[in-house]
Amino acid sequence: MNLMEFSEDQVKKAIKNGQITISVIGLGRIGLPTAVLFAESGANVIGVDIDPKLIELLKDGKNELDEPSLDELIKKNIKNGKLKISLDLKFTIKNSQVIIICVPTSINKNHSANYSIIKKVIEDLSGIIIPNQIIIIESTISPGMVENYMIPVLERGSKLKCGKDFFIASCPERANPGNIIKTFKNTPRIIGGITQKCTNIASAIYSSVIDSEIIKTTNPKTANAVKLTENIFRDINIALMNELAILYEKLEINIFDVIKASSTKWNFIPHYPGPGVGGSCLPVNPYYLIDEAKKVGYELNLILMAREINEQMPEHIVQLIGKSLEIAKKSIKNSNICILGLSYKPDIKDIQLSPAISIINKLKHLEAKIRLFDPYFKNQNILDIKVNSSLENAVKDADCLVIVTKHKLISNINLQNIQKLTKSPLIIVDGRKTFNSENLPNKTIYQCVGCPLIIS
Numbered sequence: 001m002n003l004m005e006f007s008e009d010q011v012k013k014a015i016k017n018g019q020i021t022i023s024v025i026g027l028g029r030i031g032l033p034t035a036v037l038f039a040e041s042g043a044n045v046i047g048v049d050i051d052p053k054l055i056e057l058l059k060d061g062k063n064e065l066d067e068p069s070l071d072e073l074i075k076k077n078i079k080n081g082k083l084k085i086s087l088d089l090k091f092t093i094k095n096s097q098v099i100i101i102c103v104p105t106s107i108n109k110n111h112s113a114n115y116s117i118i119k120k121v122i123e124d125l126s127g128i129i130i131p132n133q134i135i136i137i138e139s140t141i142s143p144g145m146v147e148n149y150m151i152p153v154l155e156r157g158s159k160l161k162c163g164k165d166f167f168i169a170s171c172p173e174r175a176n177p178g179n180i181i182k183t184f185k186n187t188p189r190i191i192g193g194i195t196q197k198c199t200n201i202a203s204a205i206y207s208s209v210i211d212s213e214i215i216k217t218t219n220p221k222t223a224n225a226v227k228l229t230e231n232i233f234r235d236i237n238i239a240l241m242n243e244l245a246i247l248y249e250k251l252e253i254n255i256f257d258v259i260k261a262s263s264t265k266w267n268f269i270p271h272y273p274g275p276g277v278g279g280s281c282l283p284v285n286p287y288y289l290i291d292e293a294k295k296v297g298y299e300l301n302l303i304l305m306a307r308e309i310n311e312q313m314p315e316h317i318v319q320l321i322g323k324s325l326e327i328a329k330k331s332i333k334n335s336n337i338c339i340l341g342l343s344y345k346p347d348i349k350d351i352q353l354s355p356a357i358s359i360i361n362k363l364k365h366l367e368a369k370i371r372l373f374d375p376y377f378k379n380q381n382i383l384d385i386k387v388n389s390s391l392e393n394a395v396k397d398a399d400c401l402v403i404v405t406k407h408k409l410i411s412n413i414n415l416q417n418i419q420k421l422t423k424s425p426l427i428i429v430d431g432r433k434t435f436n437s438e439n440l441p442n443k444t445i446y447q448c449v450g451c452p453l454i455i456s
Contacts, residue, residue, distance in 0.1 A: 001097050002132040004167060004197055008204035015208040016042040018082070022205075023048060023096035025089070025121055027058065029065055029350070030138060030173045031102030033180040036073045038100075039082040041209040046084045048092045058085045066349045066376065069181050093128045098205060099135045102173070104280060111287045111307075113142060122150050126157025134167040136202055137220070140227055140281065142288040146170055146220035151194070162194055169193035169202035170220035172227035177279070178348035188213040192223030231285040232303055237271040238282075239306035242313055245273035245450030255450030256433055273450045275404050275431030276313035276355030278344025283310070283353045313431075313449075314358035318366070320429045320447045321400055327445055327455065328425055330399055332366045336423070338398040340391075341405025341432075342374040342382060349376035355431075356404045357383065371398060375409050391418075398422045406432040416441050 001020070003011060014020045020043050024035040027049040035047040049055060057063060061075035077083035086092050093099060103121055106114045118139050125135070135154075137146060151162045160166050171191045176183045189206050191214060193199035203214045217223045241255065248255045255273060262268045277283055286303050293300045322332050344354035351357065360383050363370055372387045373394035380387050388394035391409070395401060395418055403410060411434055419426045419441050426441065430448040437454050440446050446454040 003097055003134055003201050004132065006201065006204075008200055008207070011201055011204035012208045015205065018042050018044055020044070020098060021046065021096045022098040022100060023092045024100045024102060025049075025092075026101065026103035026139075027051075027054060027085070028102070028104060029067075029177055029180070030175055031100075032058075032063060032065060032074075033067060033070060033175070033184060034100060034102055034138065034173075035083060036070065036077060037181070037184050037209050039077040040073060042082070043098075043208070044082060044084075045077075046086055046092045046096060048086045048089050050087070052087060055085050055087050066178060067180050073181070089124055090128050093125065093133075094130065097133060099125070099129070099133060100138055101135065102138045105139050105141060105284075105288075106280065107284050107287050111290075113288050113291050115141065115145070119149070119153075122153050123157070126154045129154065129158050129160065129166055131160060131165045134169065134198065134201060134205075136205070137168070137170045138173045140172055140285060140288070141170075141224055142292050143221035143225040143228070144292065145224070146194070163198070167194060167198040167201070168220065169198050170223040171202060171206060172224055174227070177345070177350060185209070185211045188215055190215045190217060190223045190226045192217035192220045194220060225289075228285050228289050231281045232289065232306075234271065235277065235282045235286055235310060236302065236306040237269070238273070238277055239309040241271050241273040241450070242309050242316075246316060248450055249452065252452040254452060272433070274313065274355070275317045275359065275449065277310050278352060278354040278356075279350065280352050283307075314355045314362060317355070317359050317402065317404075317429060317431055317449070318362045320449070321363070321402060324427050324429055324445050324447050324453075325400055328399075328427060332363065332368045335368055335399040336371060336397055337363055337368045337400045337402060338371040338373065338394050339402050339404055340373050340394070340410050341403060341407055342372060342377055342387070343405050343407070346406045347408055351377070351382070354404070359402065359404060360385070371395075374405065375407060392421060396421045400427040400429060403428065403430045403432050403434045406434050410434060415439065415444070419444070 022038050022043045023046045024031050025048050027047045035045050039045040103117045108114045174187050191202050193202050199216050245255045259270050263270045290300050342356045343350050371394045372385050373391050377387045378389045425443040425445050427445045433448050440456050444456045
């Protein structure tokens, strides 16, 4: 089957009728929902991963992701035969017309791009792809990597010509972790192929599974630039709010009042300060573009500065902890400090590059006695500290509570009840504006990022 001979309508019809097999490489937070939802659309899907434990878990219809309704969809599509799970990459590729790559990308300790996993996948594919296949890259990569690395490797290993014998496009993921299944269908997708026909076919493939707009770009490098640009935009604006937050603390101005009032102007887009940013995108993606800029002799000063500001926020949290304890004539050393929330964003189980990690390590260095609580990590060991099984146990006799992640459970804390368990005064360092200052109990020291200190 040569998809490049199909019209876009024919591609959609073939997927719906189960005439097209799609392989999804990498069954993590992005790849697994992608595989399941393509199976839901009618395609025959083979999901492949290198982790044998994960494969066995999925074959039993289970998974470890905190994505609502994902378990049900896995079981349904495995049972009806639309979704198959495999460790065998060669078998999977030989039996597919469409290959979607969803493996993770990251950064090294020196903040340079780490593409080791996706490079291994491309090298493996170079020896097993067959004519007329289309490869779609969902993994986040720098502009030019498809054109400058992937195509040469694939052509060299396969002896096939890209744009003639096989085809490639970028469709960078735009997922919202913790809500991927719900938002997958209504989030516009960005697609750029190596040829216009390739772009059109890739667009038709995704049109079969989503109801939203497909944005066609001129080539893969443009599509990947879109992904990086939208994440860098957020990182820079969060950095701006973080920098202003530190200033406004000193000027005794509430930054959240400022943001609320500023939002009444049509061209202001609200972003919020916090203890730092985490996850696999915001702390990582800017460095991909920074690397590319260096290659052409250009320095991305604003983007670098934004990264520095956001990476310094965990240190600012620790400084606020020290100052708050000092008011109560205590020090960080030997104080019982309870970290509430470990995930990098609310209501998901994901600690990737979470600011909580930096905060904990800094407090360890200062010899604090650290307690942890996060409803998604109960009884697990994080940085050699066992996460408490209950909020009450975590806060008992605590000298200071530190809000890092605004999980619903943490947002709904009754401070009057918590105060009965902690040491007096109740000291809270809030990285997420979790509580209304008007509802604080008496004998409380409350320091929120970007707000004046409150002593009640």
